[in-house]
Amino acid sequence: MNDVSATPSSEAAKSSGRAPSTLIRLSKVGKSYYRGKEAIEVLKDLDLDMAEGAFEALMGPSGSGKSTLLNLIAGLDNATSGSIQISGAELSRMSEGERAKWRSQNVGFIFQTYNLMPVLTAAENVELPLLLTPLASSERKKRALTALRVVGLEDRSGHRPDQLSGGQQQRVAIARAIVTDPKIIVADEPTGDLDRNSADQILELLVKLNKELNKTIVMVTHDPAAAERASIVRRLDKGQLT
């Protein structure tokens, strides 16, 4: 991993005045689920471009398809139709194994319920994605501590999740999401389980990751205050952007 505190290339692009390039491109994307023999169309012919370094919020009522869209962008699921290109890579052509490898290198995940392993310390939880890399143990530990430093929790590296507050656990989850230095961070209701104060801290951290480390962030949220922090807010209803 590059040092997560380093300034990436697109920050240079921003400072040089170059327009950020398109990182995520969805063309005519459809997604259907089957309940028995009945097909339920969740996304319909959706076209969407997201620029590199953007911080986008997806909002919409329950069942509007925002989480489905997030899953497709993150490579967790396959579209029923259409094309999803991320950094030039066509996700719909990848096998399950190829997508898993792609995710480990390109996407960081932040979930509503943190999803840390309770038997591991904060540092070990952050180190977890690095087990999939050929890095030596000492290097993995070093990078995990660097990521924890970015989220302001270096001093809690030896604590287990049950010894941390909800806000701190979510910051550990963010450190886990950035430790592999991914281009994209997907966040599914990252403040949904937090009080206002902790939620604000998490949102500030996401803004910092976006502005200082040029991470492209796609966030699903119901919280208007959270959406306000995003540079672009997109609304979905019945599987279509409105």
Added chain:
Amino acid sequence: MNLASIAVKNTRRNLFRTVLTVVGVAVAMLAFLLLRTVLSSWTAGVEYSAKDRVATRHKVTFVMWLPKRYVDDVRAMDGVKAASWFNWFGGHIVGKEDQFFANIATDPKSFFDVYDEVALPADQKQHWLEDRRGAIVGSALARQFGWKVGDKVTLEGTIYPGLWEFNIDGVYTATRKSIDQSSFFFNWEYMNEGAPAPAKEQIGWIITKVPNPAQAAGLTKRIDQLFDVRDIQTLSMSERALNTSFLGMISTLLKAMEIVSVVILLIMMLILGNTIAMGVRERTHEYGVLRAIGFMPKHVSSFVLGEATCIGLFGGVAGVALAVPLINQGVGRFMEENFSGFFPYFRVATSDALIALGLSVVLALVAATIPAYQASKLHVVDALRRVG
């Protein structure tokens, strides 16, 4: 940190359940080792059989008699160092019919020539040789009934009816494990005098000692050839084969015990399988997270199998650690002292302990196979939706 260390740490996830499962596996392994030790101890007599002794019995079955004159014919053969004869008496102490012990009539003079591992103080030996009603008893048997030299013992005969009074002339020990220390040997002449007419001058079997174990196989053939033309034919075999044929009588019981030991292992596997399956069900969401961040199905199944291996190994080690002192120092001593006729050496065999350890791991892996497969087949999005 690596995948293996995470699997070990995962066993602490629900410590109470893990401890209960480990205890379950340990108890199952203890029961398994106890049964295996009973089986191996029961057959130990066969393992310890002398290689330089040949047994000759009636060709049809060992419950039919041979004429006593056959002993002299055997003694006259080339390559025979010594020969003695024996009759199964089948008596019991009046009022203690349920306390079985082997009581055998023999010729005291030739007995020590074939069973040179029997150790008896010289004065006791001399006394037995001169006492027509004399008997010597193994030290374990003497301890069991509280007998000492000079006591009088009355046995009620079953094959040879009536009450038979014996004098305890000696208490023997053994320098090798090829003879148990819970038998009752007495003078054949005394039995022959009181035997009913058809049983007079009849013997149960002949034990022949050869100078060299390599000659034993050849001698068995020559003995049987010698008596092939007589009115009663013989079947000769090594002492090991004779002991094996005695074991044949209880082979059904031994088989049943083997089956029980397998059933115990199956129960253990079900306990483990249930624990692992519960763990997988509870962690479905977590496996979804792992898959999301790039872990492959093989990694997820490795977590499940690794955790199962740990629990199986912990249980196996605990079971063996519990079983070895309990059996060797407790149950084993009691069995050797009180039932040495059946269990001359009641100890956990190293091979059995290693088998138990191996089985605890292998069965844990087998038990975890289906949960591991199911965990690896989870669809990421479905797993992430699952709560609890």
